[in-house]
Amino acid sequence: MTTPESGQDRTDRSPWNWLLFVPIVLPLLTFLFNADEPRLAGFPLFYWLQLAFIVVGVACTTIVYRMTK
């Protein structure tokens, strides 16, 4: 068995984890992005905003990774 002192104090609970719910919930809110205008470089809103959510996802995950390292 494991020795008693191993990893006892480590925890993966952190208030920073709540930030991860932003990229989980945001892409599910279809009313936010189901529109043609405004267009960006020819892309309807539906497409460029969802691609922008990827950047939001990267930002949130990176922040949580840095803060909980």
Added chain:
Amino acid sequence: MNPGEHVTEIVIFTVLFLVVSGMGFVAARWRRPQDLASLNEWGLGGRNFGSWITWFLVGGDLYTAYTFVAVPALLFGAGATGFFAVPYTVIVYPLVFLILIRLWSVSHVHSLVTPADFVRVRFGSPTLALLVAITGIVATMPYIALQLIGIEAVLKTMGIAGSGFLSDLPLIIAFVILAAYTYQSGLRAPALIAFVKDILIYLVILVAIIYIPARLGGWEVIFGRAQEKFAATPAQGDGILLNANNQLQYFTLALGSALALFLYPHSITGVLASKNRNVIKRNMSALPAYSLLLGLIALLGYMAIAAGVKPIGTDNNTVVPVLFDQMFPDWFAGIAFAAVGIGALVPAAIMSIAAANLFTRNIYREYINPQATDAQEAGVSKLTSLVVKVGAVLFILLIDPQFSIDLQLIGGVIILQTLPSVAIGLFTRWFHKAGLIAGWVAGMGGGLILLYNISNPAIKHAHFGGSAFPLAKLGLDTKMTIYAGFLALLLNLIVAVAGTLIARAAKVPDGPDGTRPDHFTADEGDPRVKDLDLSSST
């Protein structure tokens, strides 16, 4: 199409394919293990992959040839609904970050190889573990077959696949090569090949999204032509935006697919092969770079509309290869086809390894030979990986490709039914094993009934015609549809909760929990529970 017109493409495709296959064989010597004869080494690459390898391996695993071919095909055929693949891959990484990382820790402590191993230790129930293992194997088989459809679409475009045994020969040869080097090198083969695959794919896609729109007259024109096409079709559900009836389907499909994705045994294999928790966390913040790529790849479907691509026969999966064939010079089309073909090999190898590990650990060791040595386990897994691949080839040869895509939808729905025991089990031991088994039965049965009742007139299937279940069939007065897997999972959870309460009230004995809270946060260097005696508990 006539193969004679495609000589340059065929030569480049073949050369790249063979070079990469050679790498697969050499991979056995890469990061020299002392001995490949254990599942730790053969099936998990020594559990020692750092950030870069994990990035390529997991990425190569989740973004398959099928994704590159089928997602654009969906946009080509139905428009905005196909774009669900983008939100789905945004959602999946935070979920892995929060959930799968705990599976890595507990697997590290208990030397677990499969998700069913975890269920075995956590709930002390060989039956529940067996259900999880069988679910994983059954859900993975059609997924491997789909990789072949990716290769087949490319071969068709080059004019060297159609019907009859001889025309299937190139496909069979490709898979025999894949089977041979996976047998020899295990997870090291796809891990090494993934580097080449990704470099090729990135190159092709970057060129495609700059070169093709420039030739077609820009993104305005591409979206405009797509809009015109959908406006002219009688179908209600298509268009470059969602409509009132498919928004619920869109987000339940995105969420359900994300939950299903990390329950698939092959994604878990990729995660378990990494060295420590930080490698996984760092990857979850870097992997979405692929999602950006996926979003742009998806739009190849609209480019195909704008370019006036006609799919070969009725096979929409050929629109991307045909687009490349029309737009690119022959030599670059050859590279693009090789990228898709090699893109199929990486996930197919990981999937067959994952399915083989499930068989070895949760059926062979549990029920056939409990005293199996490490070397015996590795031997059984190697052989099973061959059997799994033969099965996948038979799928393609004997079954209409369209039908195997439907099977893939079923795969997603059924793998979701392991969520209560695997994903929720990582956080709480509240559920009773009897409740989980009852929930699995209900979710599986319910899911299959829902899928059976989905028809798709476009492909002439009265049953199993997709994953969008019309709510009207439940008696609701609406034209809205919902992802069948989502409903089946809800049913599973409700029955699991009710079953747990009943089992507790009836004082049905529960299995022992072999884990401690600190096992779920253990990291590299922490002591492991070696040689845990799985056969002594019930």
